[in-house]
């Protein structure tokens with residue numbers, strides 16, 4: 001019928017606008033490299049903040065002792081305890097606990113959020129077994145992974161630039177987040193010192209390097225997205241401090257805020273952005289990361305329902321609710337291999353209360369998931385190529401077989417198989433022969449371990 005054709009034409013138009021041929025991906029990678037240069041040249045020189053992390057030494061394996069880490073960056077936070085045994089014994093023991101953040105705390109007051117975190121940490125510390133105990137005059141030390149844009153002022157302090165990923169607490173912005181946590185720890189009677197403040201990309205880079213000395217960059221694909229890499233300190237014009245002995249400085253790119261005229265943006269992305277908590281910001285993140293992919297699918301389905309009666313004469317009420325279709329649901333539908341697509345049918349029924357879906361409708365929905373996921377995955381690959389270009393690792397130098405390992409982590413990368421495969425295939429497509437020297441490695445919770453390792457190397461006692 002005419003309606004069906006109209007629905008398909010909405011899909012085709014969307015597909016066309018989302019197109020990411022290699023020529024376009026190369027432009028995106030080049031734009032990423034250009035913005036990296038600009039962000040390193042001067043503060044505010046680019047949409048890419050290219051934040052100096054103050055991490056100028058990555059773990060070596062010599063780290064020893066008992067250290068804590070706290071990972072806050074999305075809907076959950078994790079507390080970790082790691083017993084490091086040095087070169088010979090490596091990670092002797094590792095324990096963690098995951099706590100979900102009550103949604104009202106994500107938009108409440110700074111004190112309420114940090115009190116909640118400090119109490120959970122205090123409870124976890126109380127489970128420390130006697131065998132691991134510290135000498136009484138030695139303070140416990142913590143690596144704090146805080147995955148929001150922070151203007152770092154030292155390895156263990158930094159002020160919050162803005163919240164992202166659905167957090168919005170005005171009184172934290174501009175504050176030192178280590179100060180906020182330290183005050184909360186004092187309020188709950190926990191004697192602990194934050195010796196390293198990092199974000200998940202830096203933590204993942206540190207954790208990755210601990211296991212593999214060829215790790216040069218880390219990328220997070222989770223609720224949000226970001227990347228960090230090792231830069232040569234003398235290639236950072238905006239750095240006016242002393243050149244570190246190592247000659248290196250880890251840069252937190254905050255690439256979620258990348259934006260370029262080469263990005264394939266659609267009317268749906270523009271509407272999503274305009275109605276978001278942070279309009280005009282985090283545009284790269286809004287077309288790539290787990291917080292948004294399902295929502296983009298929902299928006300396209302909504303248009304197909306409204307303008308082409310895709311689900312019948314009325315628009316399903318649930319379909320109009322922003323963020324109702326989460327990326328894990330989308331992923332489940334996308335991976336449905338049953339001949340009658342019964343997982344798609346079940347998701348439509350359970351989430352959107354659509355019970356009359358036909359097989360051809362379900363096929364269209366799987367295709368829509370594929371368009372949205374492929375665009376995100378291919379653009380992530382282009383971002384990685386941008387980093388490799390900036391560091392001169394996108395070409396084979398004469399005879400040199402330099403391996404470059406990129407540590408990847410985050411729920412989207414970990415669980416969305418088609419996304420991950422597409423991203424990895426695209427890297428090979430973009431890099432050709434050079435891809436033999438590039439390794440993508442899943443750093444399973446490297447970020448927590450990494451923060452503990454950095455807490456160890458920046459201990460007040462060493």
Ligand code: ADP
Pocket residue numbers: 073074075076221222223224289290291327328329331332409410411412415416
């Ligand atoms: P965060 O980024 O909040 O620190 P994670 O790295 O665990 O946390 O990523 C969680 C995100 O990963 C979720 O918001 C979701 O978008 C995505 N995700 C989790 N599970 C799946 C899944 N099965 N399929 C696709 N995406 C998933």
Ligand code: MG
Pocket residue numbers: 073074147200222410
């Ligand atoms: Mg995380």
